[in-house]
Amino acid sequence: MARVVDNPQIAFRLARAIVSDVALYNQSKVKEGIENDTIFDLLNEELQEGREHFLTRVSPEIDNRDQLFDRAIVDIMIKQAGKIKSPIW
Template structure:
């Protein structure tokens, strides 16, 4: 069995990689979700699956584990979608 990630920086890097893959394979959903201000509803299944994968690779006692994954969503999907026309900005 692979060792679990215990370093917060490495865990955040892993979360960003997972979110990047989700964004890459769901570009239209991301675009529509940003446009219609329902990104988290549109990608609920994909984000939940990504979170489960993240949990299998990161130590459960890592402080702020959930926050790292959530921050990766904002950094990778939301911030980079700033060029998409939306009523939320």
């Protein structure tokens, strides 16, 4: 069994890695979701699965661990999609 992460920086890196995998394996959904402002609807299942995996690997003792995963979504999936034409920017 994988060890539980109790360091916030490592937890954030783990969140970024999980979100990066979701984005990599769902590139067409990311593009469509950014273009149509439906990214969270289109990737709901994948992001929820990623979040559940993250939460099983990260200690509940880490402050704001849910926000770490949300921040990773913005950093990895949203900011990097800035070149995609979208009504959201």
